[in-house]
Amino acid sequence: MEVKLKVYRNSWEQTRAGCYDFRLDAIPFQTARASREIASDFRYKEAFLRDRGLQVGYRSVSDDPRMKHFLHVGRLQSDNEYRKDFAKNRSQFHSRTDQPSLLQAKRSQQLASDVHYRQPLPQPTCDPEQLGLRHAQKAHQLQSDVSRLHPLP
Numbered sequence: 001m002e003v004k005l006k007v008y009r010n011s012w013e014q015t016r017a018g019c020y021d022f023r024l025d026a027i028p029f030q031t032a033r034a035s036r037e038i039a040s041d042f043r044y045k046e047a048f049l050r051d052r053g054l055q056v057g058y059r060s061v062s063d064d065p066r067m068k069h070f071l072h073v074g075r076l077q078s079d080n081e082y083r084k085d086f087a088k089n090r091s092q093f094h095s096r097t098d099q100p101s102l103l104q105a106k107r108s109q110q111l112a113s114d115v116h117y118r119q120p121l122p123q124p125t126c127d128p129e130q131l132g133l134r135h136a137q138k139a140h141q142l143q144s145d146v147s148r149l150h151p152l153p
Helices: 002-017 027-055 065-077 079-089 100-112 131-143
Strands: none
Touching: 065 079
């Protein structure tokens, strides 16, 4: 291991002495840096030109999905739109029909009302001149207030 390390150091010293310049401001380093910047600039411009070519084909803002998205986001973030929607919806009241309190109120109203209890008799299917039918109609008329509201035929 020591022999390899000595050989390595010796070859390093020879390489350094062999007119290689490892300073950061050396000409080969500067040219490499400049060529890297040129290549990076070329790649940036290439991507820019490629994306610009895609944008040329749209006729209006509504055709371009990216611009449509940006406009939509701008509208959502706009304070004026928020205030206008708030003022428009402020006076509107929306209640759902399946709310427990509303269902309970409907049930209470049905119990308080006796409309379903007071129903007229169905039309007779037998001869209207029969005595039993006339007697039943008269009894129903006496027991119910329906005769005031809906007189029987």
